[in-house]
Amino acid sequence: MCGRYTMFAPPEEVARIFRLPLDEVHRVFDFGPRYNVAPSDMVAAVRLGRSGEREPVRLRWGLVPHWAGSSDMAARTINARAETVADKPAFRDPFRERRCLVLTTGFYEWQKLPAGKQPHFICMPNQELFTFAGLWDRWRGRSGTTESCTIVTTDANRTLKPIHPRMPVILDPEVHDLWLNAEGADRRNLLALLKPYPDDRLISYPVSTLVNKPANDVPQCVEPLDSSHPDLFEE
Numbered sequence: 379m380c381g382r383y384t385m386f387a388p389p390e391e392v393a394r395i396f397r398l399p400l401d402e403v404h405r406v407f408d409f410g411p412r413y414n415v416a417p418s419d420m421v422a423a424v425r426l427g428r429s430g431e432r433e434p435v436r437l438r439w440g441l442v443p444h445w446a447g448s449s450d451m452a453a454r455t456i457n458a459r460a461e462t463v464a465d466k467p468a469f470r471d472p473f474r475e476r477r478c479l480v481l482t483t484g485f486y487e488w489q490k491l492p493a494g495k496q497p498h499f500i501c502m503p504n505q506e507l508f509t510f511a512g513l514w515d516r517w518r519g520r521s522g523t524t525e526s527c528t529i530v531t532t533d534a535n536r537t538l539k540p541i542h543p544r545m546p547v548i549l550d551p552e553v554h555d556l557w558l559n560a561e562g563a564d565r566r567n568l569l570a571l572l573k574p575y576p577d578d579r580l581i582s583y584p585v586s587t588l589v590n591k592p593a594n595d596v597p598q599c600v601e602p603l604d605s606s607h608p609d610l611f612e613e
Contacts, residue, residue, distance in 0.1 A: 379457045380510070380529050380546040382589065383485035384499075384600060385422055386411035387507035392481065395507060395551065396424050398434055406434040413599040415439070416592035417456045423512055423527055425478040426558050435514075437478070441528035442517040443468050449517060449524060458513060460532040460547060460572035464565060469528065472513035473568070477557050479549065480512040480529055484600065486589055487542040487582075497589050498541050499600050500582040511547040511557060511572065535574035541582060548575040 389407065393400040407422045415421060420436045427433040440452030451468070458469045484501030502508055511530040516523060530547040538545050549557055553571055556563060589599040 379542075379544050380485050380487075380531055381417065381456065382592070383415050383510075383546075384413050384483045384501075385415060385481055386413060386483050386505075386597075387481070391507055392422075392434070396432055396434075396479075396554075398424070398432060403434050406436060409436075411597075412595060413597055414589055414592055414595040417453060419592075421527065422481040423478045423514065424481065424509075424558075425476070425514060432558070435478070435525070437480075437512075437514055437525050437527040439529075440526055441468065441472065441513060441515055442524055442526045443471070444515050444517055446517055449519060452526060455528050457531045457544075457546075458528045460530055460569070463513070463530055463572070464569060469513055472515050472528075474565075476514050477568075478512040478514045478527060479509040479554060479558065480527060481507065482510055483507055485510075485546060486585070487538065487545070489541040489584075497585050497587060498582045499585045499589075499602075500538060500541075500545075500580055501600075502579070503581055505600075509549050509554070511549050530572055532572055533574050535577045535580075537577045537580060538582065545574060547572050 389403045393403045417440050419439050421439050423435050423437045441455040442449045442452050463469045463473050483505050486497050488495040488497050512527045514527040516525050531544045532547050534543050534545040584603045588594045
């Protein structure tokens with residue numbers, strides 16, 4: 379599963395990669411750098427607006443289907459398995475009509491060891507911005523409207539399998555338009571995107587158990603426990 383991640387890319391990078399107006403990025407993503415994003419938090423995402431153009435949007439992590447009687451199920455829907463996402467009641471409508479890109483700079487997984495669970499941070503080289511495959515929905519309750527999302531997961535690649543059996547689906551820029559396309563996207567083509575990311579494209583390293591508490595939303599969460607990645611932050 380994916381239960382914790384980061385998003386600390388600067389607004390200028392977000393605007394450039396997703397072809398968004400910089401002032402809109404600043405206005406919508408006003409929560410600053412995040413080093414410990416947790417379920418129920420508001421997260422940064424990109425979707426297609428009513429005009430068919432990309433738009434930045436804040437979504438609550440933990441999908442509440444539009445038909446739900448309450449928002450209580452959000453804690454159980456932070457992830458959607460690629461194997462069942464097209465058919466499971468909570469996700470099949472969003473998969474067909476309401477897909478999004480969840481913005482991230484890396485994610486955490488916990489490896490089970492004899493001494494306990496060791497958190498690892500997984501990211502791109504130099505910690506550049508990338509995206510998870512996401513779904514979103516709009517739920518209307520007595521207290522108002524909630525727009526929420528889930529992150530699609532798949533089997534871990536060979537690099538990550540020793541750490542955890544699952545990983546989030548990562549989408550490269552060349553398939554963003556296909557994933558976001560609300561009309562005419564073939565189900566088979568969409569499902570074909572939901573696969574493990576190439577083994578040699580990610581790096582991982584152990585980090586402090588500081589990340590275990592969501593309240594610890596600080597840069598130290600992503601610092602390596604050792605010096606085995608001296609070039610991690612080089613430009």
